Amino acid sequence: MRVLVIDCQLAGIAGDMLVGSLLDLGVDIPRFIEVMEDSAKYLEGCDCLVVEVEDVVRRGFRAKKLHVKAKETGHHHLMGSKLRDAILNIADDFKLSENGKVLATRTIDSLIGAEAKVHGETPSEVHLHEAGSIDTVVDIIGTVYALDELGLTKDTKIYSTPVAVGGGIFKFSHGNVQSPAPATLEILRAKGFPLVGGPIDFELTTPTGAALLVNIVDEVTPFYPPIKPTRIGYGSGTKDFESMPNIVRLTLGEPTRSSLMVDEIYVLETNLDDATGEVIGYTIDRMLQGGARDISVIPMTTKKNRPGHILKVITDRENVHPLTMLLMEETGTLGVRMYPSKRHILTRDVTSMEVKLKGLEGIVQVKVSRNREGRVIQVKPEFEDVRSLAEKTGRTLREIMSLVTDQARREIASH
Incomplete structure (x- = not known):
């Protein structure tokens, strides 16, 4: 088991910054470029794709910078459905790992879902504007490819600091908006991911960067966990700010102290005093199919000395809402307790x-x-x-x- 820490508390995160920092951890860059440029055949209106990686210096710190240049027929911003299809087709063709494919799918779904909600459109019809560019495809596929190459899509606990989002007003296709961009804020809200404003008046975290971050990270922490660093990677953004380095830092290492890993899960539980055994059994089957890790039923005595049961469910954060709704619908319970919990695991x-x-x-x-x-x-x-x-x-x-x-x-x- 390894540990990866994404430090985005200073300059936020964008897709190209994340890719650059992963490449800096030791990915074969010529091979990466070859693979990314091959994705052009899946992109509507893209005749040729040129990917470059260079070392840059940002306020005295060296970092990897990703450049994507596309020769396009006209000006193309893909619809959400077409962008999703392109990413899934590329993921299959590039033979990404199953975990990698899941990550790519969740990332694009987060991005499309947020844009659809912000603009009042359906996910299949939403027009992604800036997020629908070819850069977005390279950012998502490039991140997943690099994670796979580094062996980080399995047996790795990934942490992140709270993400800096910047501030002020910036201009995009809909005119002037405040930072963070509406889609970025919606992505962070949907996953309950903590953010910090500032430290400068600029858009520091992009929707694509946010979508990747919330789907990669297992746990958010204000401080680094116990870790023995083995590699450090720096990825640069486009701007070179005067007051700070525009970089995201990744620290890869091995956990220290305990011989056990620490995992975060969520516990759902409710008291049932009028549900039959058949209903409880059927509910358990459905919840296990819906992503519950484990379920236990504990006998209890309720008010008025009636026999009842405590139904306790262990699950991941992303399954909390759907499993809560399923529990209410199947059992008729009026309330479900929910709390995060840490556990030691092998x-x-x-x-x-x-x-x-x-x-x-x-x-x-x-x-x-x-x-x-x-x-x-x-x-x-x-x-x-x-x-x-x-x-x-x-x-x-x-x-x-x-x-x-x-x-x-x-x-x-x-x-």
């Missing part, structure tokens, strides 16, 4: 293991849990796979579970 991975018993061969999925030092803490075979072997061999479930667990431990120890 790293977990699933491996496939071939098992031979009484002439029968089967594949069993085995979950292996380790601490940060890599020491195996627990080995647990998948229940359904073990049950299938028990039924085929006529041996007890406990016996098969023990045999498979012992074999898994031996194979892990031999590697």
